[in-house]
Amino acid sequence: xxxxxxxxxxxxxxxxxxxxxxxxxxxxxxxxxxxxxxxxxxxxxxxxxxxxxxxxxxxxxxxxxxxxxxxxxxxxxxxxxxxxxxxxxxxxxxxxxxxxxxxxxxxxxxxxxxxxxxxxxxxxxxxxxxxxxxxxxxxxxxxxxxxxxxxxxxxxxxxxxxxxxxxxxxxxxxxxxxxxxxxxxxxxxxxxxxxxxxxxxxxxxxxxxxxxxxxxxxxxxxxxxxxxxxxxxxxxxxxxxxxxxxxxxxxxxxxxxxxxxxxxxxxxxxxxxxxxxxxxxxxxxxxxxxxxxxxxxxxxxxxxxxxxxxxxxxxxxxxxxxxxxxxxxxxxxxxxxxxxxxxxxx
Numbered sequence: 001x002x003x004x005x006x007x008x009x010x011x012x013x014x015x016x017x018x019x020x021x022x023x024x025x026x027x028x029x030x031x032x033x034x035x036x037x038x039x040x041x042x043x044x045x046x047x048x049x050x051x052x053x054x055x056x057x058x059x060x061x062x063x064x065x066x067x068x069x070x071x072x073x074x075x076x077x078x079x080x081x082x083x084x085x086x087x088x089x090x091x092x093x094x095x096x097x098x099x100x101x102x103x104x105x106x107x108x109x110x111x112x113x114x115x116x117x118x119x120x121x122x123x124x125x126x127x128x129x130x131x132x133x134x135x136x137x138x139x140x141x142x143x144x145x146x147x148x149x150x151x152x153x154x155x156x157x158x159x160x161x162x163x164x165x166x167x168x169x170x171x172x173x174x175x176x177x178x179x180x181x182x183x184x185x186x187x188x189x190x191x192x193x194x195x196x197x198x199x200x201x202x203x204x205x206x207x208x209x210x211x212x213x214x215x216x217x218x219x220x221x222x223x224x225x226x227x228x229x230x231x232x233x234x235x236x237x238x239x240x241x242x243x244x245x246x247x248x249x250x251x252x253x254x255x256x257x258x259x260x261x262x263x264x265x266x267x268x269x270x271x272x273x274x275x276x277x278x279x280x281x282x283x284x285x286x287x288x289x290x291x292x293x294x295x296x297x298x299x300x301x302x303x304x305x306x307x308x309x310x311x312x313x314x315x316x317x318x319x320x321x322x323x324x325x326x327x328x329x330x331x332x333x334x335x336x337x338x339x340x341x342x343x344x345x346x
Contacts, residue, residue, distance in 0.1 A: 004322040008315045015310060021301055033296030034289025042179045046250075048288030049180075050075070052187030053242035054266025055273065055280045056194055057115065060235040061129070062275040063198055064228055065211035068118060070133025071239040072263025073140030074111030078240025079247040080144050081110035083163050083254040084152065086170045096169040103170065104244050111240020112233040114140060119232035123225045129232075141259050148254055162255035172249035183245035187284075190238055194277035207231060239263060268316045287312070 013023035034044050057071035085106040089099045114136055121127035154164040172182050198204035210217035210224045217224050242262065247254055269287055273279035294308040 004315070004318040007318045007322075008311070011314050011318070012311050015314075019303065021303065026297060026301060029297050029300050030290065030293040033293030040289075040292060043292035044285060044289040045180050045184050046288070047291040048284040049183040049187050050242040050246060050260075050262040051266055051269050051284040051287055052184075052191055052280055053238045053245075054263045055269035055284060056190060056266075056277060057111075057235040057239040057263070058267050058270035059273065059275045059277055059280060060194060060198075060231050060238070061115075061119075061228075062270065063204070063207045063211050064224075064231050065214065066119070066122070066228065066232070067130045068115055068133045068232065068235055069130055069267050070115065070118065070135075070137035070140075070263070071235075071266045072259065072261065073133070073137030074114045074236040074239035075243040075246070075263045076144045076258050077114055077140050078107035078111035078243030079258045080147060080152075080163075080243070080254045081240070082107040082244035083166065083247050086166050086248070087164055090167050090170050099170045100172070100248070103248060104241060107240040107244030108237035109240070111243065112235075112237035115236025115239070116229050116233040119228045123228060137263065144254065144258065145256055148256065152254070154253070157255075160255060160257075162253045162257075165253045166248060170248070171252060172245060181245070181249035183242070183249050186241060186245060188281065190241070191277045191280050194234075194238075198277060203227075239266070265312065268312060268319075271316070271319055 009023075009027070013027075016023045016026050033040055035041060054071040054075060057074060058068055061068040082103040086099055086103045089102060090096075094102075115133065118127075118129045118133045118136065121132050122129045148163055149161040152163045153161050174181050175184070198207065206217070206222050207227055209220075210222055210227055214224050243258065246258065246260070246262075251257060265287060269280055269283050272283045272287075290308050290311060294305045297303055297307060298305045
């Protein structure tokens with residue numbers, strides 16, 4: 001992983017040089033925009049909040065040996081479902097705290113159902129979950145846009161169609177004395193809970209056994225099919241909860257802007273964390289810092305804000321390349337070859 005990070009810095013530095021920008025100046029501004037001040041830290045943590053949950057959408061099914069990359073679809077459906085529930089129940093005069101809880105449940109249910117469907121397709125029809133989850137993500141975004149521009153459209157939203165804005169009483173506020181919303185707390189709790197469940201419970205142990213060898217897990221009597229559906233539902237529920245937080249704490253309504261790409265960034269976060277829910281926390285903070293630094297880089301150096309997307313893309317490619325080459329490089333290292341006979345002899 002360190003080799004991948006170093007290669008990313010070198011390649012991105014060469015890219016900056018082609019734009020006439022000193023890489024050292026750019027990296028200094030990235031650090032300043034991400035972690036240099038208290039204001040930067042707050043922006044970084046706000047950007048990291050949804051990544052904690054969308055990263056779990058990839059990391060949890062990976063324990064079962066599944067690669068789910070459709071977190072973006074669960075994210076937008078979760079946001080849309082929570083807005084629909086919030087607007088409807090608030091119009092009925094329900095208690096605001098109860099409405100927020102139901103909004104969260106609606107987001108979890110919508111996102112969880114989508115990803116659980118991928119698990120069902122894998123079990124019943126043998127459909128590859130990577131392909132099905134990605135295709136369902138595009139379908140989900142199209143459905144969200146259709147509903148936002150159709151039955152749920154706010155007549156006042158002329159140029160940019162959106163749903164009616166959520167009332168203030170059913171929105172999520174900020175942590176006192178900060179500009180960080182409580183979605184960060186949800187994400188941290190979810191990562192810690194997932195880590196404890198996967199590594200310190202018999203169910204998590206069973207999932208890792210099934211992920212390593214599903215046939216052996218069936219032989220010893222583990223309910224592999226039910227575990228697949230359960231982990232997929234939990235994964236989609238995490239992304240759906242992130243969508244609920246996005247509309248209730250940041251955007252205030254569902255619109256085309258809900259498809260922010262955090263579901264796809266969650267894939268990168270999960271791979272960097274090696275599918276470890278606890279390691280997602282520092283990784284998402286790092287990626288959130290890259291997002292937060294984009295604006296400063298644009299102001300000071302005049303580069304497009306999308307420059308940070310280039311950095312993330314290079315990082316992802318280098319990470320995948322490092323994973324695929326790790327075994328080959330290990331075979332070329334003399335000290336590693338010398339240890340193999342010793343380990344066998346011991």
